[in-house]
Amino acid sequence: MIDGIEITTLEQMRDDRGAVFHMLRSDTGMLDNVAEIYFSIVNPGVIKGWKRHKTMHMRLAVPKGRLKFVMYDEREDSPTKGVIQEIEAGENKSDYKLINVPPLVWSSFQCISSESAIVCNCASILHDPAEVDLLPIENDKIKYNW
Numbered sequence: 001m002i003d004g005i006e007i008t009t010l011e012q013m014r015d016d017r018g019a020v021f022h023m024l025r026s027d028t029g030m031l032d033n034v035a036e037i038y039f040s041i042v043n044p045g046v047i048k049g050w051k052r053h054k055t056m057h058m059r060l061a062v063p064k065g066r067l068k069f070v071m072y073d074e075r076e077d078s079p080t081k082g083v084i085q086e087i088e089a090g091e092n093k094s095d096y097k098l099i100n101v102p103p104l105v106w107s108s109f110q111c112i113s114s115e116s117a118i119v120c121n122c123a124s125i126l127h128d129p130a131e132v133d134l135l136p137i138e139n140d141k142i143k144y145n146w
Contacts, residue, residue, distance in 0.1 A: 003079050008097060010061060024059065035125045040119050049106070054131050055124075059098060059124075060121055061097070062090050066090030066117055090113065
């Protein structure tokens with residue numbers, strides 16, 4: 001595990017009419033600094049990333065489809081500097097989780113379901129292009145074989 005990444009199992013309520021997916025609750029403390037919530041659609045096989053936010057905390061959940069997240073810790077003062085972590089998340093009850101990613105951790109993700117996936121980010125700050133660092137999927141910094 002990369003230092004600062006937190007993974008929490010989330011609740012789902014399903015019946016023959018459909019489903020309700022919980023994501024954030026006020027009693028967890030994570031709802032305190034949500035500046036915006038947005039959704040990204042990722043088509044099957046597509047890889048998005050690499051990116052790292054300088055100050056944003058990302059809180060990610062996948063209510064539709066399935067994604068593989070890959071995180072890389074390059075933070076100088078981190079006890080897990082150099083660690084790569086894979087996390088699979090999706091709409092199945094056993095895979096539905098909240099992934100809390102701290103600032104300065106590189107992230108990338110791939111849709112591994114046969115249908116498009118939706119990822120929700122409850123971001124701690126408003127989107128600011130100047131606050132994000134980007135790298136191509138293939139690069140000399142992060143050694144990960146997709």
